[in-house]
Amino acid sequence: MSVSEIIRVAARGEGVTADGRHIPFAAPGDQVGEDGAITAGPHRAVPPCRHFPECGGCQLQHLDDAAYADFVRDRVVGALAAQGLASDVRPAIVSPPRTRRRATLHGERAGKQVLLGFAQAASHRVIDLAECHILAPELFALVAPLRALLAATLPTGRRADVHVALCDQGVDVVIKGLSADTLASAEALTGFARRQGLARLSLDDGLGAEPRWEPDEVTVTLGGVAVPLPPGAFLQATPEGEAVLVAAVQAIVGTPRTVADLFTGLGTFGLALGPQTRVYAAEAGREAILALKGAAARAGRALFADHRDLFRRPLSAEEAGRFDAIILDPPRAGARDQAAELAKATTPRIAYVSCNPSSFARDVKTMCEGGYVLDWVQPVGQFRWSTHVELVGCLSRWTDSPRAGNTIHRAAH
Template sequence: MSVSPEEEVVRVAARGEGVTASGRHVPLAAPGDRVFEDGSVAAGAHRRAAPCRHYPECGGCQLQHLDDAAYAAYLHDRVEGALKAQGLFAPVRQPIISPPRTRRRATLHAERRGRQVHLGFTRAQSHALVDLDECWILAPELFALLQPLRGLLAAQLPESGRIDVHLTLADQGVDVLLKGRLGEGLAALEAITAFARRHKLARLSIDDTYGPEARWAPEPVTVTLGGVAVPLPAGSFLQATREGEAALVAAAREAIGPARNVADLFAGLGTFALGLGDGIRAYAAEGAREAILSLKGGAAQAGRAVFADHRDLFRRPLTVEELDRFDAIVLDPPRAGAREQAANLAGAKVPRLAYVSCNPSSFARDSKMLCEGGYTLDWVYPVGQFLWSTHVELVGAFSR
């Protein structure tokens, strides 16, 4: 009896497939698994039983089958591989990973199916919805609202209707933003108000294509950043977990060293401008008007030395002359990176940079420009805020 040839999975690719030494890609395989010629897979040392019943259908967690060591290695290799693709080499630190059930913001989807409303994440690479009976990533306060929201939306969603449901854990409780067409009239409004009061929501807003409108907000909604209560616009970006935010801020603080005159570029609500400490004199630039106004108001109320500038850094990046006024720069651009700003930074003389990124590829591209301009990439610190997903955050430390 002949034995089928087999290969061992040696790593996990960027999109989450297992890869053998010969380059064969195997969905849902873990390092150490053995793959046979007929496509069957025998579990190896780094495979574990996925805890959630919705795995692998739910697109929120592609990598629940990896044990902790394999998942950490995946995050490390994603960053190292992106750097090598640009000809860059730097120490990549051991990743820090957020624990289960700590996600404090999420966007889910709700749709009517007959008399029932399904609410959850979509399937991987699909618009098909997975109705969540459990979730191992959402904070308990967010998950506890899912079933009550199904009841509310059963009376609010039109036939064949589908909306986005944004949930954020604010200082005052859960902030809910429903984005899409809902029922109209006095009865619908009263039902929404009663729901928000009954579940003690911090705020409930509806965006029916004209922007978020608060239907329930008994007091101003804030999020605390660096000890400062910052007004939280509905649907605003926030680091996904408190643990991830703390790790990113600590790494950025280490990267800039003793600098006190700091520019925070793509500042958002002020995660770094405020989080780096009250001894910092911060210039904060951000293109989103509501976010920069919130940062300005929160900093002023707390007496923090932050100059908030409403500025589109893609169309009008800081010039070399402007950059050279600072002792250090922190930049935290969106997934596309900061090509225009990095080009100017490459010609500046700022001694220290902390580059916070949610995309290893665009980070590596921009890092190459900085290194060609004379900077040294001292180290990179991966952060796994989106547990069991292929999403990687990081901080890179540069010095001149």
């Protein structure tokens, strides 16, 4: 019987043989027989969690650390190659286990019990978490109490989504799909929040999150500034991952006088540049931009917060040319129209933060065709053991780039 060796891991997590077969849960170096039987190779690890592989929170616990870091980096290299691009793609930096500071869990009633956890891969079935190797301990410690709360309050046949996040004051909880329309249910919720020492407890019945318990204003500290945290707001997944992304952005833009921070969110990157930099911060999310505006004003930061939908009204090339550097951090879909405007701009340096290598590569190709060079890329694995990859790319005009004249790093014209 002939055997084939797994040579890489595909974007969705399957091992790939030299002849192109995709084998679920195979690691690089594994040997695969014609019947699909796998003989473990040097990069296969024993999954630490009892819920793997059923739980959709992780797809790659069967890889050792080296193979997982290679997977994260290879995702970026492959996305660039698909657009005819190449660059200096640095080794991936991966967040440690049990450091995830935000997550959304699903609750589902099963008789008198409630299941609470992540959904099974490609399914709505909820995996009832008995352990978790990705959540920060403070978040996992709330799983059992939240399960008991939902068992007492969640109506039959209903599901609930529970968003948990670490903030400066502790844990922020938003429960979507649960209402408290009686005095008894309201008291049960506030009593739960008090006993668990929550920073805030909010309910979302479909019309937006409404805080039911918030003894002190909930904040998250970004760049030394305490920014009010709207319920359910976006945060980088791990503190370690955020630190890597921020350091990469700082290395790209240096100490500029002026920066445009596009898709700023709560100001993770703009605030990290310090008080010496004047920041134009644009964001479509109203709650986020108002929180950033107030926090920057209280801290005395030179930051102009603009409530602006960059998909409908991207920063023009002329506007972009007024800044010493641009920070770009769009959602997964990327920033096609914004990239087209930046391609015509004269801004010397662009730091592009992305959570999708494919849309990143598409947008970077547009900017390279306009005269930029992709000098280097830093892959980041914040969502450990998942197929989700983040990165920061350094773009500069040819005349400013150490790679100017090296055509392998330019998009094909």
